[in-house]
Amino acid sequence: MTDRNMKEHRNRYYAIGMGAVLLLLFACNLFFGSLSIPCQETFHILMGDETAKESWRFIILESRLPQALTALLSGAALSVSGLLLQTTFNNPLAGPSILGINTGASLGVALVMLLMGGSIGVGSLTFSGFLAVLIGAILGALCVMVIILLFSSIVKGTLTLLIIGIMVGYIASSAISLLNFFATTEGVYSYMIWGLGSFSGVSLSQMPYFSGSILIGLIASLLLIKPLNALLLGERYAQNLGIHIKRSRNLLLATVGLLSASTTAFCGPISFIGLAVPHIARLLLGTSNHNTLLPFTILTGASVALLCNLACSLPGENGIIPLNAVTPIIGAPIIIYVLVHQHKIQYFN
Amino acid sequence: MEKEIIVSAQHLSIGYRYKGVSTPIHENLDFTLKCGELTSLLGPNGAGKSTLMRTISHLQPLLSGSITLSGKELSSYNEKELSRTIGIILTDKTQTGGLTVNELVALGRQPHTGFFGRLSKQDKERIESSIQAVGLSSKKGSYMAELSDGERQKAMIAKTLVQECPLILLDEPTAFLDAASRIEITQLLHEIAKEENRAILLSTHDIEQALVLSDQIWLLTQQGLTCGTPEDLVLNLQMDKLFEGKNVQFDKQRGSFSPSINFQKEIFVTASEDSLLHWGVNAINRLGFGQASTPQGHIQIHLMDKNQILYKGEKGEETTLSSFEEMTNFITQKEK
Known part of the structure; x- marks a missing residue:
């Protein structure tokens, strides 16, 4: 009993700690950016001071705030997608970018953009435009997932499936490149920019729709904790525990589709967060039990994305580092660490 | 008291159905499983043990005939009911290394918990007592990854116990275990069957263990299914069916299979006690000699003690040997 209590205490401690880190990073994202604004001014602007310098007000409320919110939501969404995929495919190296799901979503976005008039870019979208892009991304992601799912019943090896995903x-x-070939120069340029990844793609007016779809996905994932835990035993055991395998798997994949497609549509295909964060969460928390792991993954994912966003603005007024240049620096070493130490890491055995 | 029958099959045909074409592996199987009994399913590789287990656990549809589970047709069970009636242990790979024993066993409670899987006080008590029943109380906070293979299997058994199913099916539960754990696990299952009045069916290649601890033996061969108590099957020479056509024979004295060799020569062996005789015959068999029924015209070996062996040649010459090693070397030398 004491053993379990101690573990629960430690888990609570970690959760509170990660929550604090999240808040701190969120604040940092509001206070620091490529343009330096005095902290006092930032504080006043956030408190609703109307008298502050108009350009600073605009930067903080129209740029930094939505960007921080986007990073927070996207980080959580991608990480949860990764965790859901790792459990569903019984493969700790699964993730939305590695299995090609992000690329599938990108293809959907590219198709919608081309059909809607050529240029690929989501900066100034109406609600119907947003919906079209989102549906395109979800359909693209789902197509890839169905293909992966079909292969997962044919091939047995975990590595084989990952390679098929790649x-x-x-x-x-390739299909996206072909589409770009027929697109206008501006279209190709904006697609390239989009492909570098950025959390700045969602404006404050789009935020309700974006956050709405992410929150639906996150809530859905929390409702799937019971089947997720059963799936740790593998499909046949889960079925024996009364889990409706087909239905659960479809719900899980639909959730992954919604989460990873919404982020990909607006932030570009972001690599490594979905793959690495579930590992960070498991290593810190020391459990595969989704009751605690899933909420903790949400907190960790949001924090990691906020940290990456902060790193992007490091050059200050000299410009912004592309997001996809930062995420591998954080993600890849973690995956390498996990692979090298897999014999010592509990959840791998 | 008559034991309650939980599973009965009539004219059961099992196998695969692909695009409407049935490929039966076995037809016309009839069997019953009773509560409180441990039944071991034996059979050579490819005889269809797994197919039979999967069919009984409803993971695979039957081709024809019927299986009745607790008085109800198996096909009429829904998933929820099945999960409370049949508990299974498979050889599938799991991702449970990062769960504690407690968390793993708690998964077995899922058929009884609500949408969010929250555990009630009763659930927790049931988990606690099941962990105790398999003897893992001291390890309940340990990660599954930290357990030995035998302990992992015990945890899985505890998981099946909290499921509170009257029927437990295990597919080769002792396959990856060392000899001591194998005996321990089979013994544990035997106790569970008896004390908790469950029907347990396990498939195994461990014939000796199965004969010692099973209440019923099922022999599944290409010819079909033979059921009975171990003793009846052994003494009615049914065990030889298991590997018909293979170069092995069943030794009903020892309860195990050994290579069948037609010995060219024989040695007459006597011994002061049974275990000496057993190992003496074992040694001469290995050297290519059968056991002669009379001393006349044969080499004789008298095992007075494990360190005192009298060798008598065909011409009556006598040699005293002080160990089995000396004896085997001596016979080999002589044969040259």
């Missing part, structure tokens, strides 16, 4: 991703990116 191949499917390549095919999708």
